[in-house]
Amino acid sequence: MTLQLDSDGHLRHLLTLDGLPREILVRLLDRAGQIRDTALGRTCKRNSLVGTTICTLFFEPSTRTRSSFQIAAQRLGADIINFEASTSSARKGETALDTLRNLEAMGVRGFVVRHAEDGAAEMLATHAGEGTTVINAGDGRSAHPTQGLLDALTIRQAKGPDFSKLKVLIVGDVKHSRVARSDLHALHTLGTGEIRVCGPQSLLPDDGVLKGCVVGDDFDAMLEDADVVMMLRLQRERMEEGLVSSLDDYHRDYGLTVQRLRRAAADAVVLHPGPINRGIEITDEVADGPQSLVLRQVSNGVAIRMAVLETLLA
Amino acid sequence: MTLQLDSDGHLRHLLTLDGLPREILVRLLDRAGQIRDTALGRTCKRNSLVGTTICTLFFEPSTRTRSSFQIAAQRLGADIINFEASTSSARKGETALDTLRNLEAMGVRGFVVRHAEDGAAEMLATHAGEGTTVINAGDGRSAHPTQGLLDALTIRQAKGPDFSKLKVLIVGDVKHSRVARSDLHALHTLGTGEIRVCGPQSLLPDDGVLKGCVVGDDFDAMLEDADVVMMLRLQRERMEEGLVSSLDDYHRDYGLTVQRLRRAAADAVVLHPGPINRGIEITDEVADGPQSLVLRQVSNGVAIRMAVLETLLA
Amino acid sequence: MTLQLDSDGHLRHLLTLDGLPREILVRLLDRAGQIRDTALGRTCKRNSLVGTTICTLFFEPSTRTRSSFQIAAQRLGADIINFEASTSSARKGETALDTLRNLEAMGVRGFVVRHAEDGAAEMLATHAGEGTTVINAGDGRSAHPTQGLLDALTIRQAKGPDFSKLKVLIVGDVKHSRVARSDLHALHTLGTGEIRVCGPQSLLPDDGVLKGCVVGDDFDAMLEDADVVMMLRLQRERMEEGLVSSLDDYHRDYGLTVQRLRRAAADAVVLHPGPINRGIEITDEVADGPQSLVLRQVSNGVAIRMAVLETLLA
Numbered sequence: 013m014t015l016q017l018d019s020d021g022h023l024r025h026l027l028t029l030d031g032l033p034r035e036i037l038v039r040l041l042d043r044a045g046q047i048r049d050t051a052l053g054r055t056c057k058r059n060s061l062v063g064t065t066i067c068t069l070f071f072e073p074s075t076r077t078r079s080s081f082q083i084a085a086q087r088l089g090a091d092i093i094n095f096e097a098s099t100s101s102a103r104k105g106e107t108a109l110d111t112l113r114n115l116e117a118m119g120v121r122g123f124v125v126r127h128a129e130d131g132a133a134e135m136l137a138t139h140a141g142e143g144t145t146v147i148n149a150g151d152g153r154s155a156h157p158t159q160g161l162l163d164a165l166t167i168r169q170a171k172g173p174d175f176s177k178l179k180v181l182i183v184g185d186v187k188h189s190r191v192a193r194s195d196l197h198a199l200h201t202l203g204t205g206e207i208r209v210c211g212p213q214s215l216l217p218d219d220g221v222l223k224g225c226v227v228g229d230d231f232d233a234m235l236e237d238a239d240v241v242m243m244l245r246l247q248r249e250r251m252e253e254g255l256v257s258s259l260d261d262y263h264r265d266y267g268l269t270v271q272r273l274r275r276a277a278a279d280a281v282v283l284h285p286g287p288i289n290r291g292i293e294i295t296d297e298v299a300d301g302p303q304s305l306v307l308r309q310v311s312n313g314v315a316i317r318m319a320v321l322e323t324l325l326a
Numbered sequence: 327m328t329l330q331l332d333s334d335g336h337l338r339h340l341l342t343l344d345g346l347p348r349e350i351l352v353r354l355l356d357r358a359g360q361i362r363d364t365a366l367g368r369t370c371k372r373n374s375l376v377g378t379t380i381c382t383l384f385f386e387p388s389t390r391t392r393s394s395f396q397i398a399a400q401r402l403g404a405d406i407i408n409f410e411a412s413t414s415s416a417r418k419g420e421t422a423l424d425t426l427r428n429l430e431a432m433g434v435r436g437f438v439v440r441h442a443e444d445g446a447a448e449m450l451a452t453h454a455g456e457g458t459t460v461i462n463a464g465d466g467r468s469a470h471p472t473q474g475l476l477d478a479l480t481i482r483q484a485k486g487p488d489f490s491k492l493k494v495l496i497v498g499d500v501k502h503s504r505v506a507r508s509d510l511h512a513l514h515t516l517g518t519g520e521i522r523v524c525g526p527q528s529l530l531p532d533d534g535v536l537k538g539c540v541v542g543d544d545f546d547a548m549l550e551d552a553d554v555v556m557m558l559r560l561q562r563e564r565m566e567e568g569l570v571s572s573l574d575d576y577h578r579d580y581g582l583t584v585q586r587l588r589r590a591a592a593d594a595v596v597l598h599p600g601p602i603n604r605g606i607e608i609t610d611e612v613a614d615g616p617q618s619l620v621l622r623q624v625s626n627g628v629a630i631r632m633a634v635l636e637t638l639l640a
Numbered sequence: 641m642t643l644q645l646d647s648d649g650h651l652r653h654l655l656t657l658d659g660l661p662r663e664i665l666v667r668l669l670d671r672a673g674q675i676r677d678t679a680l681g682r683t684c685k686r687n688s689l690v691g692t693t694i695c696t697l698f699f700e701p702s703t704r705t706r707s708s709f710q711i712a713a714q715r716l717g718a719d720i721i722n723f724e725a726s727t728s729s730a731r732k733g734e735t736a737l738d739t740l741r742n743l744e745a746m747g748v749r750g751f752v753v754r755h756a757e758d759g760a761a762e763m764l765a766t767h768a769g770e771g772t773t774v775i776n777a778g779d780g781r782s783a784h785p786t787q788g789l790l791d792a793l794t795i796r797q798a799k800g801p802d803f804s805k806l807k808v809l810i811v812g813d814v815k816h817s818r819v820a821r822s823d824l825h826a827l828h829t830l831g832t833g834e835i836r837v838c839g840p841q842s843l844l845p846d847d848g849v850l851k852g853c854v855v856g857d858d859f860d861a862m863l864e865d866a867d868v869v870m871m872l873r874l875q876r877e878r879m880e881e882g883l884v885s886s887l888d889d890y891h892r893d894y895g896l897t898v899q900r901l902r903r904a905a906a907d908a909v910v911l912h913p914g915p916i917n918r919g920i921e922i923t924d925e926v927a928d929g930p931q932s933l934v935l936r937q938v939s940n941g942v943a944i945r946m947a948v949l950e951t952l953l954a
Contacts, residue, residue, distance in 0.1 A: 095707065371719075
């Protein structure tokens with residue numbers, strides 16, 4: 013994916029963390045870290061994007077991610093247009109492109125795109141005019157790069173910059189998860205010591221996604237000594253598809269409880285991209301407990317998105 | 327309700343006018359009055375909330391109240407996120423709390439909350455983090471404090487600051503009305519001379535809400551010499567519930583007409599929280615007539631909300 | 641339509657281009673042209689409407705036009721409220737008026753109105769308070785004045801200010817098109833040399849709209865030597881109404897193809913108000929080809945709306 017870098021190697025779009033040079037990734041984390049310490053103070057506002065119009069172009073509904081990008085853009089002084097195209101209106105790739113071109117012609121410079129189809133953001137970036145930036149806010153099951161970045165920042169804040177010492181465990185529906193893919197890309201790029209992936213066979217991908225990972229379906233065994241436990245959200249429709257026998261079974265085998273968490277390192281931290289199915293992939297005690305970084309992830313999300321918007325558009 | 331005051335007696339949330347100290351209430355009215363005279367000038371904008379993000383968190387739809395808060399926040403320079411959670415998606419208390427915590431983590435400082443359940447705003451305020459402010463924009467049938475404040479301001483502008491000389495009549499579905507409850511709290515706190523409440527028995531509350539009021543179901547009799555007539559909106563579903571026999575009957579017995587209004591004091595003023603069911607609780611002639619303060623209430627609504635936001639967040 | 645001018649002949653509302661004095665129309669085009677060259681630069685923002693609240697009051701859905709007005713207002717520093725009243729909720733004229741009056745009382749100064757009924761914007765302007773401005777963003781089949789202005793600006797940029805030398809052809813469903821009506825008004829006012837109108841008989845108006853135009857149903861013949869070809873959007877419901885036999889037939893008779901376009905002048909330009917039904921009224925090759933000004937129209941739309949908002953509200 014060189015599309016997202018210009019000929020000088022600078023970031024032009026943010027489509028995926030796959031193949032993103034380590035120095036660019038680290039610079040984004042550094043920038044977000046600074047922003048978090050200063051500008052995320054609740055009354056501080058930057059002006060670096062005054063006069064820039066950003067459009068959240070969502071073909072899949074997502075109040076949470078959209079709000080995070082919107083707040084990030086507002087904090088930078090940008091103008092924002094929210095464009096919600098429900099999937100129900102069966103918008104096709106071509107129509108998405110027409111929408112982009114029209115908004116470009118209106119002067120929109122940055123597009124934050126969410127789409128149910130793999131590659132949608134890349135397709136739009138391919139056809140975008142010069143000076144237009146596309147940020148992938150989640151496409152199909154392919155990538156959700158700002159989530160990967162915010163997770164990496166959250167781990168780095170908790171465990172320090174040397175990922176080579178870390179054992180990181182990703183748990184759940186990796187097969188259908190763009191979050192997991194972007195997390196894996198970030199963890200590989202940052203040189204994570206050991207990446208473990210755990211879930212029922214039906215929810216593990218069979219392509220090359222798990223290359224270089226320790227893979228297994230025994231959650232208790234995989235938890236041993238883990239420094240970071242990254243839980244994924246279970247889509248309830250997986251049960252209807254027969255990939256999960258029941259929510260109770262799933263919770264019994266892959267739900268993170270306080271008891272189970274004791275198998276991990278004593279200072280292990282727990283992440284979840286939200287929204288949490290409380291009592292299914294994670295219990296209330298863990299989600300709201302001292303090892304949980306769930307709300308820290310949400311805060312870091314705004315900082316990461318500010319860093320990404322500023323890097324791409326300022 | 328001491329939750330809304332901090333240990334120094336300053337306002338931290340605005341949840342209800344019930345028990346709100348008179349001096350705090352009067353200070354909000356004074357502040358709104360100043361704002362109305364100056365900043366509500368149509369091109370004047372304040373900067374007291376630049377850098378502050380406010381979220382309108384509406385679990386019940388209401389374009390009108392949300393627009394009023396949104397305009398108030400914009401006039402103060404705040405950034406705004408509109409979060410609409412339809413009641414149809416059956417959001418529960420816990421989910422509302424998760425939503426609040428996530429938006430808090432994103433840096434939102436003020437939440438303007440509307441919810442169909444009594445006590446929802448209070449519940450959120452109880453669990454809100456330090457530095458987070460909750461403003462009740464209407465919960466169940468309990469309270470709608472900014473409406474109570476704007477009604478009090480409207481009466482004070484028309485009749486002067488001494489409420490002890492006033493006869494104020496509230497008419498209609500008091501039983502289900504959060505507006506009526508907040509009006510009653512404000513009127514009691516401001517020492518209103520006589521508070522009369524009128525409506526069909528089926529629409530009058532049977533708990534202690536009407537303590538200290540003169541209560542009756544004969545509209546004509548209750549109107550005599552009234553200085554202020556506060557009409558309530560009739561929810562059409564009350565007819566389906568059998569609480570009102572027909573809209574025609576309701577209008578005949580409790581509709582305010584020009585003829586009827588003559589029974590009140592010659593300089594009586596008429597209020598209605600809107601939106602008006604024209605021809606049911608009030609005729610066009612009265613709604614648009616010289617004694618109507620309906621649009622003045624709407625203007626005062628923005629001023630009150632600016633005063634509340636500034637007091638709580640600046 | 642003198643309602644839109646005040647007693648000094650200044651523009652107070654923008655409701656229609658019908659009867660709008662030529663000098664006012666030309667001044668708006670000049671202003672938009674300047675804005676396009678300077679302020680539409682993608683990072684430039686003006687402050688002429690800081691402190692002014694504008695409401696997009698849409699009783700018909702239209703993301704595109706609304707976004708264009710919203711971006712224009714943001715570029716001028718205005719605050720914006722989006723008020724969407726779906727037609728499904730069967731809002732009547734009176735309710736639209738109540739909505740306007742309430743938002744006026746909240747301090748909204750400019751209303752950008754779209755409505756399915758002819759005359760809706762005029763009705764609101766008639767009842768609007770002093771200091772309130774109404775901009776028609778499309779009412780029924782009557783008028784869409786900012787579209788007429790942006791089309792005129794687009795033609796002027798391509799062909800120069802002397803319209804008397806131009807042969808302009810309008811093609812398609814003129815009968816139901818407010819765009820066509822506003823285009824015709826602008827073209828007449830600017831002294832266009834020859835205005836041709838072409839479409840199937842069932843889609844041509846039978847009132848006086850086409851006075852002074854050359855009218856015909858033979859697209860090939862009408863295209864000869866045309867300098868400007870303005871294609872209209874075909875509403876698919878026209879087929880259900882029996883006004884068009886089939887989309888294939890329509891495309892065969894009135895679809896603009898590269899082959900057909902050769903009949904026009906060699907330097908002819910093609911306009912379309914969007915969104916395009918690709919392959920029906922216009923092929924991809926023409927829509928995206930070198931003679932197409934479709935995206936230029938979209939850009940000009942923002943400039944025109946900035947000029948209109950500034951002229952009316954600054």
